[in-house]
Amino acid sequence: MNTAQAGMLANLFPLALIFLIFYFILIRPQQKQQKDFKKMLEALKKNDQIVTVGGIHGTIINVKDKTLVVRIDDNTRIEIDKSAIGRLEKAGA
Numbered sequence: 350m351n352t353a354q355a356g357m358l359a360n361l362f363p364l365a366l367i368f369l370i371f372y373f374i375l376i377r378p379q380q381k382q383q384k385d386f387k388k389m390l391e392a393l394k395k396n397d398q399i400v401t402v403g404g405i406h407g408t409i410i411n412v413k414d415k416t417l418v419v420r421i422d423d424n425t426r427i428e429i430d431k432s433a434i435g436r437l438e439k440a441g442a
Contacts (some may be wrong), residue, residue: 375428393417396441401433409441 362380397409399419407419410426418428 364385389437390434393431393434393437394441398438399442400435400438401429403433404435406438 356437393409393412395409395412398406399409399417400406401419405419405421405427407421407427409417410420411418416428416430417434418426
């Protein structure tokens, strides 16, 4: 190996190190968070209390393939996409 190749490898090492650090600090945790969120969406069931991304609090009364029927008040029900769920507030009984 000549000095030009050694110099090129020495220049690539810090770049590769930065990429690895970037991967383990940013990309990997985000992938885990997305995976956990998808599991939570698949596990939603009747009587779970949820909060939508718009801040609406409600209780699930019916689960469909891509949507949920949510009770937000005594006589008020709305149908929302599962993608509109922000978080699970409390699992139902």
